[in-house]
Amino acid sequence: MVDTKTIAEKIMSTKSGIDAHAGQIVEAEIDYVMANDVTAPIAFREFEALGREPVRDKIVLIPDHFVPNKDIASAEQAAEMRRFVKKYNLKNYFEVGRGGVCHQVMVDEGFAAPGRLIVGADSHTCTYGGLNAFSTGIGSTEAAACFAEGRLWFKVPESIKVKVNGKFKEYVSGKDLILKIISDIGVDGANYKAFEFCGDLQNVSISDRLAVSNMAIEAGGKAGIFPCDKLTEDFLKGRVRGEYTPVAPDADATYCRELEYNLDDLDYMVAFPHLPENGKNARDVVVTIDQAFLGSCTNGRIEDLRVAAKIIKGKKIHPDVRMIVVPASTEIYNQAMDEGLLKIFSEAGAFVSGPTCAACLGGHMGVLAAGEKCVSSTNRNFIGRMGDKDSEVYLAGPAVVAASALTGKISVP
Numbered sequence: 118m119v120d121t122k123t124i125a126e127k128i129m130s131t132k133s134g135i136d137a138h139a140g141q142i143v144e145a146e147i148d149y150v151m152a153n154d155v156t157a158p159i160a161f162r163e164f165e166a167l168g169r170e171p172v173r174d175k176i177v178l179i180p181d182h183f184v185p186n187k188d189i190a191s192a193e194q195a196a197e198m199r200r201f202v203k204k205y206n207l208k209n210y211f212e213v214g215r216g217g218v219c220h221q222v223m224v225d226e227g228f229a230a231p232g233r234l235i236v237g238a239d240s241h242t243c244t245y246g247g248l249n250a251f252s253t254g255i256g257s258t259e260a261a262a263c264f265a266e267g268r269l270w271f272k273v274p275e276s277i278k279v280k281v282n283g284k285f286k287e288y289v290s291g292k293d294l295i296l297k298i299i300s301d302i303g304v305d306g307a308n309y310k311a312f313e314f315c316g317d318l319q320n321v322s323i324s325d326r327l328a329v330s331n332m333a334i335e336a337g338g339k340a341g342i343f344p345c346d347k348l349t350e351d352f353l354k355g356r357v358r359g360e361y362t363p364v365a366p367d368a369d370a371t372y373c374r375e376l377e378y379n380l381d382d383l384d385y386m387v388a389f390p391h392l393p394e395n396g397k398n399a400r401d402v403v404v405t406i407d408q409a410f411l412g413s414c415t416n417g418r419i420e421d422l423r424v425a426a427k428i429i430k431g432k433k434i435h436p437d438v439r440m441i442v443v444p445a446s447t448e449i450y451n452q453a454m455d456e457g458l459l460k461i462f463s464e465a466g467a468f469v470s471g472p473t474c475a476a477c478l479g480g481h482m483g484v485l486a487a488g489e490k491c492v493s494s495t496n497r498n499f500i501g502r503m504g505d506k507d508s509e510v511y512l513a514g515p516a517v518v519a520a521s522a523l524t525g526k527i528s529v530p
């Protein structure tokens with residue numbers, strides 16, 4: 118029989134030891150299970166109830182959402198993480214100031230790599246598809262089971278093939294591409310499906326791929342997977358832990374849907390409240406803003422900071438706007454410092470902080486009051502996401518966030 122597998126089907130087959138196709142239920146060996154300060158404490162309680170020893174080397178714990186602790190409840194969560202780490206002598210723990218947003222740490226620290234099956238108790242675990250991994254979000258109780266077993270059951274997803282042609286215009290980015298895709302197919306357009314990207318991917322940087330894969334879940338996607346190419350290999354050099362196996366699809370693999378995008382035609386997108394599918398061309402909108410947030414697992418990478426700094430350099434943030442810049446990880450923070458980017462932001466009048474999820478989910482450092490509007494490089498603009506239920510979040514790429522911070526209204530560079 119000719120083999121006709123997508124990347125998702127291939128990774129699921131390898132990890133389960135079964136010739137797996139879409140629709141089948143498999144039990145698969147996972148490479149890593151990640152949890153953060155919000156989801157790990159619940160997983161710990163479930164795990165302890167099982168009375169088992171953990172699969173130490175596969176567990177990665179990263180406090181990021183409410184750290185540095187913003188109140189007593191978050192301090193208790195983080196303390197519970199530390200106790201668990203000490204009790205079981207876990208190595209893969211990234212303390213505040215030595216880590217950052219969990220998904221970026223998974224990338225920086227070389228856990229994410231081609232062919233791997235990675236689960237995480239956070240919905241944006243799909244980010245590592247940018248590096249040819251099958252990665253997906255799970256619940257805390259599933260994470261507890263993974264702590265004990267190192268395995269989990271999956272329904273092998275069907276895949277949507279997304280072919281990209283051409284090249285991004287200057288400052289247009291992966292964020293604009295994924296906002297366009299979600300505005301075309303809707304927030305449930307990829308429910309339980311894996312996106313599989315192909316085409317002129319040499320023109321799509323790893324940073325852009327990670328941003329695209331990060332938001333696969335915003336269309337309901339189980340995963341968003343790019344192939345492994347020279348850009349991937351170069352990125353992984355000196356970073357990746359252990360060996361990895363690139364996975365390519367078969368030429369005659371079966372897809373449930375095919376989409377095609379020409380990057381030359383793609384323009385700046387902005388997703389209006391209160392869903393990521395409400396994408397519009399950023400040139401066509403008139404929206405006054407109170408806050409501009411640059412950060413998160415979607416667009417808090419060095420490439421995003423460079424673009425924003427280039428636009429902001431030597432200028433001043435609009436007097437009616439608070440700009441908040443939060444590099445996604447310590448590695449990025451240090452690099453941004455070396456490159457003088459943090460100084461550019463600070464001198465322009467932005468607030469710059471060390472890595473954390475910050476304003477992204479309305480936890481701390483940029484919570485919005487009623488009626489306030491924020492243009493944000495993050496991935497969700499649900500009601501109340503960043504604060505009061507009557508505040509509004511407009512999702513955009515780093516260039517639009519930076520340009521808007523200068524003008525006080527949603528603008529393109």
Ligand SMILES: CC(C)[C@H](C(=O)O)[C@@H](O)C(=O)O
Nearest residue numbers: 155156182238239240241478
């Ligand atoms: C807190 C966490 C469970 C949540 C998620 O799963 O995505 C958060 O990271 C988010 O972005 O909404």
Ligand code: SF4
Nearest residue numbers: 218413414474477478
């Ligand atoms: S940065 Fe935002 S989207 Fe990413 S993990 Fe943190 S809260 Fe979730």
